[in-house]
Amino acid sequence: MKKLLFHEVHQKSRLSIKEVNEALKAFGLYSSQWSILFCLKQFGSMTQKEIWQYLSVEAPTITRTIARLEDSGWICRQEGKDKRQRIVYLSHFAEQKMPEIEYKIQQVERALVSGLTDTEQEQLLVLLKKITATKFTVEDGMNG
Amino acid sequence: MKKLLFHEVHQKSRLSIKEVNEALKAFGLYSSQWSILFCLKQFGSMTQKEIWQYLSVEAPTITRTIARLEDSGWICRQEGKDKRQRIVYLSHFAEQKMPEIEYKIQQVERALVSGLTDTEQEQLLVLLKKITATKFTVEDGMNG
DNA sequence: AGAATATACTTACTTAGGTAAATACTTTAG
């Protein structure tokens, strides 16, 4: 019944995204947009590559989300010294709004894990990190 | 740093979907299609409502995925006694292919959790289940 | 029986994420 594990991971992922989206509605933001803003708050200006590497998503995903954030005035972009790069940073408006948004997100996230003790939360994180993609051949898998 | 927890859940969810999709490529299937086939294998014929309730997704998501599975010949649908309902079941072709697909999926899932002991896998499942959506008011959240 | 309500599913539209291929700029090799 290991199927249940991934089913559960998937469901909790969707659940938390749903809750975060609900909380962000008031700001006109979505969860994935938030994750980029959070990233820029931490690291200051970044290239798009730095963003997608940090968030472990593909480049085109960042292109799209960044475009929306730029259109709605949350971030600014400028050309890098390397003209292929586009350097991204928070707009003044975003800088001002961040504390309020962060507070709201913290509330939601606390609510989601309110059934777990601090220790359990740490354990959960540790266990999740042990899930990894491994090179896997048909031959390797035959002995089970 | 509780942010990390949801980030991790989200990432592992994407990772496992990616791996499962890769494994299903040979069958011309995608992970969410597989989850419906798996469901039908377990329960036999089901209404679409039963499927989306079991998988905890919204009805329109199932409508789309079911439509694709029907087009590609994996499932059949027939009208229920209640004419609003559509009863879904595996095609003969799907019935035949299921064991092979299940075996492949099991390989992938085993590989993903190969870094965890059986006990850790159980623990992980227990901890994940403790993540829940809770009614949450601004007032409730102020004391923290 | 007929009107109002509820239910099952669908349609239209949105964000999120993936792959493959194109574009534009940089670096490297000859």
Place this chain on the structure above:
DNA sequence: CTAAAGTATTTACCTAAGTAAGTATATTCT
């Protein structure tokens, strides 16, 4: 210095999942 290879981003197209609203059938209430 120019051709080839590499890199950063974008475009095009696919599945997945959500919300809101529409349609068709069932049920309920007067």
